[in-house]
Amino acid sequence: MTQQMDLLRFTTAGSVDDGKSTLIGRLLYDSKSIFEDQMDAVETASRNRGDEEVDLALLTDGLRAEREQKITIDVAYRYFATPRRKFIIADTPGHIQYTRNMVTGASTAELAIILIDARKGVLTQSKRHGFLATLLRIPHLVVAINKMDLVDYSERVYEEVMDEYGAFIAKLDAQNVTYIPISALLGDNVVEKGANMDWYDGPTLLHHLETVNVGASVNHVDFRYPVQYVIRPNQDFRGYAGQVASGRVAVGEDVVVLPSGLESKIEGVVTADGGLEMANIGESVVLTLEDEIDISRGDMIVRKRNLPQKSNRVDATICWMSDEPLKVRQAYWVQHTTRQVKGFVSELNYKIDVDTMHRSAATTLGLNEIGRIQLTTTQPLYYDRYQINRVTGSFILIDPATNSTVAAGMIRGKSREVEDLLLDEAGDESGRPKSTNVVWEQEGISLAAREERHGHGAAVLWFTGLSGSGKSTVAKKLEQVLFGMGVSTMFLDGDNLRHGLNGDLGFSGADRQENIRRAAEVARLGYAHGHIVLASFISPFAADRRAARGLLPEGRFLEVYVKCDLEVVKRRDPKGLYAKALAGEIDNFTGISAPYEEPEGAELVVETDLESPDEIVARIVGRLRDVGILGGGE
Amino acid sequence: MHYQHLKLLEAESIYLIREVAAQFERPFLLFSGGKDSIIMAHLARKAFFPGKIPFTLLHVDTGHNFPETIAFRDALMAELGARLEVRYVQDSIDQGRVVEETGPYASRNGLQTVTLLDALAEFKVDAALGGARRDEEKARAKERFFSHRDEFGQWDPKNQRPELWNLYNGRHKPNEHFRVFPISNWTELDVWQYIQMEEIELPSLYFSHEREIIERDGVLLGASDVVYPVGDEVVKRQVVRFRTIGDMTCTGAVLSRAKTIDDIVEEVASARVTERGARADDKRSEAAMEDRKKQGYF
Ligand SMILES: Nc1nc2c(ncn2[C@@H]2O[C@H](COP(=O)(O)OP(=O)(O)O)[C@@H](O)[C@H]2O)c(=O)[nH]1
Numbered sequence: 001m002t003q004q005m006d007l008l009r010f011t012t013a014g015s016v017d018d019g020k021s022t023l024i025g026r027l028l029y030d031s032k033s034i035f036e037d038q039m040d041a042v043e044t045a046s047r048n049r050g051d052e053e054v055d056l057a058l059l060t061d062g063l064r065a066e067r068e069q070k071i072t073i074d075v076a077y078r079y080f081a082t083p084r085r086k087f088i089i090a091d092t093p094g095h096i097q098y099t100r101n102m103v104t105g106a107s108t109a110e111l112a113i114i115l116i117d118a119r120k121g122v123l124t125q126s127k128r129h130g131f132l133a134t135l136l137r138i139p140h141l142v143v144a145i146n147k148m149d150l151v152d153y154s155e156r157v158y159e160e161v162m163d164e165y166g167a168f169i170a171k172l173d174a175q176n177v178t179y180i181p182i183s184a185l186l187g188d189n190v191v192e193k194g195a196n197m198d199w200y201d202g203p204t205l206l207h208h209l210e211t212v213n214v215g216a217s218v219n220h221v222d223f224r225y226p227v228q229y230v231i232r233p234n235q236d237f238r239g240y241a242g243q244v245a246s247g248r249v250a251v252g253e254d255v256v257v258l259p260s261g262l263e264s265k266i267e268g269v270v271t272a273d274g275g276l277e278m279a280n281i282g283e284s285v286v287l288t289l290e291d292e293i294d295i296s297r298g299d300m301i302v303r304k305r306n307l308p309q310k311s312n313r314v315d316a317t318i319c320w321m322s323d324e325p326l327k328v329r330q331a332y333w334v335q336h337t338t339r340q341v342k343g344f345v346s347e348l349n350y351k352i353d354v355d356t357m358h359r360s361a362a363t364t365l366g367l368n369e370i371g372r373i374q375l376t377t378t379q380p381l382y383y384d385r386y387q388i389n390r391v392t393g394s395f396i397l398i399d400p401a402t403n404s405t406v407a408a409g410m411i412r413g414k415s416r417e418v419e420d421l422l423l424d425e426a427g428d429e430s431g432r433p434k435s436t437n438v439v440w441e442q443e444g445i446s447l448a449a450r451e452e453r454h455g456h457g458a459a460v461l462w463f464t465g466l467s468g469s470g471k472s473t474v475a476k477k478l479e480q481v482l483f484g485m486g487v488s489t490m491f492l493d494g495d496n497l498r499h500g501l502n503g504d505l506g507f508s509g510a511d512r513q514e515n516i517r518r519a520a521e522v523a524r525l526g527y528a529h530g531h532i533v534l535a536s537f538i539s540p541f542a543a544d545r546r547a548a549r550g551l552l553p554e555g556r557f558l559e560v561y562v563k564c565d566l567e568v569v570k571r572r573d574p575k576g577l578y579a580k581a582l583a584g585e586i587d588n589f590t591g592i593s594a595p596y597e598e599p600e601g602a603e604l605v606v607e608t609d610l611e612s613p614d615e616i617v618a619r620i621v622g623r624l625r626d627v628g629i630l631g632g633g634e
Numbered sequence: 635m636h637y638q639h640l641k642l643l644e645a646e647s648i649y650l651i652r653e654v655a656a657q658f659e660r661p662f663l664l665f666s667g668g669k670d671s672i673i674m675a676h677l678a679r680k681a682f683f684p685g686k687i688p689f690t691l692l693h694v695d696t697g698h699n700f701p702e703t704i705a706f707r708d709a710l711m712a713e714l715g716a717r718l719e720v721r722y723v724q725d726s727i728d729q730g731r732v733v734e735e736t737g738p739y740a741s742r743n744g745l746q747t748v749t750l751l752d753a754l755a756e757f758k759v760d761a762a763l764g765g766a767r768r769d770e771e772k773a774r775a776k777e778r779f780f781s782h783r784d785e786f787g788q789w790d791p792k793n794q795r796p797e798l799w800n801l802y803n804g805r806h807k808p809n810e811h812f813r814v815f816p817i818s819n820w821t822e823l824d825v826w827q828y829i830q831m832e833e834i835e836l837p838s839l840y841f842s843h844e845r846e847i848i849e850r851d852g853v854l855l856g857a858s859d860v861v862y863p864v865g866d867e868v869v870k871r872q873v874v875r876f877r878t879i880g881d882m883t884c885t886g887a888v889l890s891r892a893k894t895i896d897d898i899v900e901e902v903a904s905a906r907v908t909e910r911g912a913r914a915d916d917k918r919s920e921a922a923m924e925d926r927k928k929q930g931y932f
Contacts, residue, residue, distance in 0.1 A: 007639040074794070076775040077768050079821045086639040088819055100796060107798040228652045233685035241681070243649045243800075272683035283641075284648040286683070297656050321796050335801050338656070394799045403805040408798045 008214050011090040011105040011138070013129040014115030019146045023115065023184035024078060024091060027206065030191040031080045075105045084210045094125055099132065099354060099368035100321040103408055106136035107394070110214055113142045113205075118151045118181070122164045124355045130165070131354055134172040135317065135370070135410070137390060140212050141169070141177045144205060149183040153196040180205050218281055219389045221553050223247030224308060225279075225301040226337035226392075231286055239270055239286035240295055245337065245391035246384075247306075248280040249287075253554070254304040257295055258382045263304060264291040298339035300382050300392075305557075306550050308392055312380040313346070313415035316395075317372055320365040322406035324399065328364070332406065333398035336381050337391065340398075343377035346415075365407075374415045386410035450530030454488045457629040460523045460552055461620070463536040464545060464599060465562035466591045467577055468569035470608035474562060475536040478617045482532060487630070490526040492519055493536040507588045513544055520548030527552060532629065540596040555627065560620065561602040566591055568609045640828050643820055648681040649800065650779055650816035651763065655681075655688050657804035658761040658812070662754075665691040665718070667703035668879040669836055670765030672710065673817060673825060676834055678763075679714055690717040690757070694750050696742040697724045698860050698882045706837040721753040742881055751787045754811060761804065761812045769821040779818055785809040822877075826902050830895045839876045842893045847872045853886035877902075 014020035078089040090105030092098065094115075106112060112133040116126050126143075133141055143165055151157045158181045169177055180189055181200055188194035191206045203211070224245040231239040249255065253266050269276040270286040279285045287301065295301075302308060320326055326345060334343040351362040351371040365371045386393030397407040451457055461478075463471040472493050479489050497519055498505070505511040516539050526533035539545050549557045569591070570578045581589035588594045599605075604623060606616045624630040651674075654661045663678060665671045678687045693707065711718045723742050726732045726749045734745065754762060768774045778794050780802045795803055804812055820828070829836065846857040846869050855861045857869045860883055874887035875898075892898045 007642050074776045077819070078775065079769050079819070081821070081823070086821075086824070104796045104798055108800075228649070229656045229682075231682055231685040237684060239684075241652050243645060270684065272680040282645055284645040284652070284681070333805070335803060390799065394801065396798055396801045396803060398803055398805055403803070403807065405795045405798075405803045408796070 006084075006214055007086045007088065008111060008209060008212065009088045009090065009109050010111035010113060010209065011092060011102075011109040011133075012113045012115065013092055013094045013102050013105075013132075014146075015094045015117075015123065015125040018094070018115040018117045019184040020091070020094070020115050023113075023144070023146065023182070023190065024089060026184050026187060026190050027089075028078065028080050030187065031082055031206070075101050082206070082210055087209065094129065096125075096128065096354065097368060099128075099370070100319060100408075102129065102132050103136060103319045103321075106133055106138055107390075107408065109136075109138050111140040111142060111209070111212060112138045113144050116143060116145050116161055116165070118145050118147045118154075118157050118161070121157075121161055122168070126165065127168055128354045130169050130174065131172060131357060134169075134174045137387060137410075139175045141174055142205065142208060143177060143179045145179065145181045146184050148181045148188060148197065149186050153181075153188070155197075155199045158200070178202070178208060180208065219246035219384075220281060221247055222306050222308070222384060222389060222550075223249045223303045224337075224384070224389065224392050225249070225287065226339070227295055227297055227299045227301065228338050229297060230295065237288075238292070239288050240301065241284070241286050242301075242338070243284045244279050244281050246281055246389050247303075247553075248278055249301075249303065250278045255289070255301050256304050256307070257289075257293055258300045258302060258308070258310075259380070260293070260295075260299070262291075262293045264289040264293055266290075298337070300337065302382075303554055305554055306552075307546075308382045308384050309414060310380050310382050311414045312377045314375050314377075314381060314383065315372070315412045315415045316375050316409045317352075317370065317412060318365070318397070318407045318409040319370045320367060320407050322399065322404055323367050324402075324406065325367075326365040326371075326407070331400060333400055334375065334377055334381070334395055335398060336383065336395040339381075341377045341379045341381070343375055343397075345373045346376040347374040349373065372412075373409075375409070376415075381411075383411050385413055387412075447528060447530060454530050456487055456532065456631060457556070458527045458530045458532065459556045459558060459624070459629045460527050460533045460535060460548075461558050461560055462523070462539070462545065462548060463534070463560045463562050464539045464602075466564060466566065466569050466596055467538055467589075468572050468574055469562045469564035470613070471536040471538075471562040474560075474606065474608065474613055474616050474620075475534040477613050478620055479534050481617050481621060485630075488531045490523075490531040490533045491536075492522060492526075492533065494519075494538065497522070509588075512588075513541070516541075516544040516548060520544075520551055523548070524551045527556060532624075538590050538596070540590045540594065542597040542599065545599065556629075558604065558623070558627075559599055559602040561599045561605045563605055563607045564609050637827055637831060640824060640831055643817075643824060644677065644680075644828070646800075646819065647677050647816040650802070650814065651678050651681040653780075653802050653804070654761050654763055654814050654816075657802070660757060660759050661689045661761040661763060661814075662692045662719075662757060662759045663687070663689055663763040664750075664765075665693045665707065666765075666880065667693065667699065667707050667837070668765070669825060669829065669840060670767065670817065672834060672836060673828065674763060674765040675710065675714060675716070676832065677816065687714060687716050689763075690719055692753060692757070692759075692762075693718060693720045694746050694753065695720050695722050695724075696746055696881045697722060698742055698858075700837075700839055700856070700879065700882055702837045702839050703879055719753070719757070721749050721756075723749045725749070726752065742883065746881075754787065759811055760806065761814055763814050763816065765817055766815050767820050767822075767825075768815075768818045774818075777815060777818065779815055780804055781813045781815065782806065783811050783813060787811070789813075823899070823902050826895070826899045830899050836895075837879065839879055840898070842873055842875045842890050842897075844871055844873050845887070846870070847874060847887065853884075854888065855884075855886060856882055858882050 012020050076091045078091055080087050090109055092101045092105035114126055114129045116122060145158055145161050162179045180202060181197055182189040182205055188196050189204045191204060193204055225242050226245055227240045227242050229241040231241050249266055251266050251268060255266055256263050266287060267290045268288045269279045270288060328345050328348050331342050331344050333340050348362055349372040350359040351365055351369050352359055354370055362371060384392045393411045395409045396405050399406045463475050465471045479491050482489050502515050502518055505515050516537060519535060519537055523533045523535045573579055580586045581592040590596050663674060682688060723745050727734050732745045732748045766774060768777060778797050782795055783789055847854050848857050848861060848863055848867050848869055854874060863869055873891060875890040875892060876885060876887050878885060892901045
């Protein structure tokens with residue numbers, strides 16, 4: 001008996017008669033999850049209806065109304081297991097009028113099976129399913145090309161579907177797409193390969209389901225702990241019950257409680273099975289803190305150096321789920337993690353046609369419609385973008401009059417002004433990243449595997465300091481030394497980014513902030529790929545540097561303050577910029593006409609007017625050894 | 635024995651149980667004495683550890699319970715230090731709230747609904763936690779974790795609230811209540827493996843034993859005051875165990891030699907009949923379960 005059996009939640013969507021129910025019936029039947037009495041009941045029901053053959057689809061059609069109309073109208077959950085995995089299927093109907101059901105099924109899924117009838121090829125519906133799956137950020141898509149038996153098991157048909165669907169899905173931000181030719185009715189490539197498609201050398205559907213990487217969509221980096229319930233059996237014990245939404249935390253770590261901002265340390269991770277050293281993503285535990293702090297349901301415990309975003313105006317994509325249309329500027333309850341706050345949709349920017357992905361102006365959203373909104377809440381939300389965190393980035397809206405759940409929402413970020421929205425490029429509606437998100441486990445190659453290959457840990461060294469302070473000199477020199485040691489490095493500075501990626505940005509406060517945000521996202525990508533990233537930016541504002549730090553796990557972001565006396569840099573003035581700034585030819589010049597906020601709590605402070613570059617580089621290498629990023633330390 | 639998927643299911647169930655404690659004012663845990671409600675009690679204990687379970691347990695006693703069930707229940711409550719309320723179908727009959735079926739095939743299973751709804755009203759319960767699972771029956775496959783009931787305790791399958799991510803909307807009007815099913819995603823095998831992993835104690839009925847049995851319509855019923863032979867039925871001594879424990883009049887046994895949890899896990903893993911297949915009441919009509927659910931039965 002396998003003890004390492006894990007769990008995969010997946011969703012299936014298909015148009016009527018694509019063979020979805022048959023496929024599920026087959027997966028259940030071939031994996032021996034159908035019992036004799038269920039099979040008998042299905043046979044009886046088929047016979048009562050006058051069908052000639054046993055309809056495997058009846059195994060999965062639950063409610064009477066649906067049985068009468070012969071279509072699935074809600075989300076139904078099915079279970080089966082193989083020795084490797086337990087599977088939970090959210091079986092959803094595929095029609096456009098069931099968009100909300102598909103969204104519901106997709107919200108917890110890690111994989112989506114999109115069924116395409118080989119005879120019909122890619123239909124509008126197939127595209128809609130792909131769009132919704134990427135919108136909800138399901139990390140794995142499987143395009144199952146069904147009824148291959150009816151097209152003579154033709155490889156050409158398979159390839160045509162693959163090309164057409166591939167071209168479509170490339171425009172979205174889909175993550176991993178696998179194409180499998182099957183016959184649900186006869187079983188080819190569902191559980192067994194069968195003898196009819198020798199030309200196909202990929203996995204069978206079940207094999208793929210059994211081996212696909214689970215947990216790919218979860219965020220292993222940012223510790224977020226929404227408090228569910230306070231446990232206080234007596235005066236001496238006060239614990240905070242919750243489920244770790246993302247990341248993890250260890251006993252002794254510094255944490256902050258939001259919204260109060262009060263700080264403490266994790267004292268214990270309490271469970272009925274005994275205390276733990278660490279609380280990991282997905283675990284339901286009780287945390288205790290070293291200090292007596294007033295904490296209640298809806299508060300969030302996070303790491304001191306990895307904070308979520310905070311705003312009472314967020315930009316979001318919502319799917320409307322109620323017969324009553326959306327009323328702009330009317331109050332709804334916003335349920336976000338374990339909090340409920342009042343809020344309203346302050347703007348409806350547009351709605352999206354789920355079939356064409358076309359945007360159009362709208363004054364309301366009706367049942368099953370998807371739109372982009374600005375949501376204003378009475379109290380700020382502490383959130384992450386849905387793209388990087390499906391738990392802290394999602395919310396529902398509840399109608400206070402009926403208590404119904406009327407919308408599902410995915411946070412895209414802080415609200416921006418209307419002008420910004422108009423500048424948006426078309427086609428990013430799937431939540432196409434403005435920057436990318438991959439610090440957590442990626443499909444295929446994990447960070448750990450990359451680090452092992454490189455022979456060192458991944459990290460970001462963030463050099464901040466005045467223009468001319470010597471940041472880039474130090475960073476480049478350090479890079480050479482590290483490179484010589486066989487380290488996989490990456491170098492970023494204001495110049496190389498402003499030439500291309502950040503070419504659209506100037507030096508206003510907002511542009512500077514965006515410049516640093518992008519730089520930090522690029523650094524994070526480099527980190528995710530196992531490099532030691534040397535990022536050299538003036539980055540004068542503490543808040544921007546803090547945001548950059550927040551993108552990385554504790555201990556992997558090292559801030560290096562390259563300090564140099566302002567008078568010295570003015571004299572050095574390698575690019576002649578200070579002279580121009582002093583002459584008033586350059587606005588917003590840090591140190592002259594714009595502030596530089598000195599770092600507090602930088603991991604390293606180096607002083608280029610007092611130490612030589614070689615000494616500084618040696619000191620930084622020593623530090624990298626001490627903290628274990630480079631081998632050969634303590 | 636450690637199963638990764640069971641730890642995930644456990645964490646999900648504990649999350650749901652805590653949501654109920656946090657979102658409702660007078661939640662109750664419905665306790666039938668069967669293994670699913672024993673697991674629910676076990677999970678509730680874990681959810682609030684080191685505190686006590688912050689809600690009352692409610693048992694609707696049909697009067698046709700196996701004596702083993704009641705003894706086990708009382709011992710478990712003492713161990714958990716939990717509050718228990720019992721309401722009797724007999725009282726509903728005496729008060730004329732329900733009319734008892736008569737004849738040898740009479741079952742009180744359907745009558746429970748009235749006693750249950752009366753008890754929920756009496757205690758002003760706004761959330762009733764139950765141990766039902768979606769794999770038990772087709773009609774349950776679309777059941778929500780948080781299942782809304784109107785002021786008559788009825789379920790409207792066409793008008794269920796969507797459930798997204800792990801956001802559960804328990805808002806309700808006065809007089810409405812919710813049924814909450816934290817172990818919805820568990821299968822029968824998961825339950826048994828969990829019992830094995832957690833070393834949970836169960837009533838002896840679940841283990842193979844010798845008992846007087848009457849076979850009726852292919853269902854093996856335990857002979858008792860309320861189940862006696864009719865026509866050419868005979869009472870036979872057989873070695874059986876029960877896969878579910880409910881009303882004696884409709885809970886079927888299976889022939890089994892499984893004496894320990896390990897035996898049972900193995901037996902369930904290779905079973906060919908669902909546990910509900912051994913219940914007489916589900917066989918009455920194809921949509922039987924759905925009808926009973928609409929009326930407020932679980
Ligand atoms: N020839 C063939 N027929 C199939 C296949 N899969 C499904 N069907 C048939 O297509 C019809 C619709 O299937 P069903 O599973 O009910 O579709 P659903 O509406 O997507 O659930 C039924 O008559 C099935 O028997 C297949 O792989 N090959």
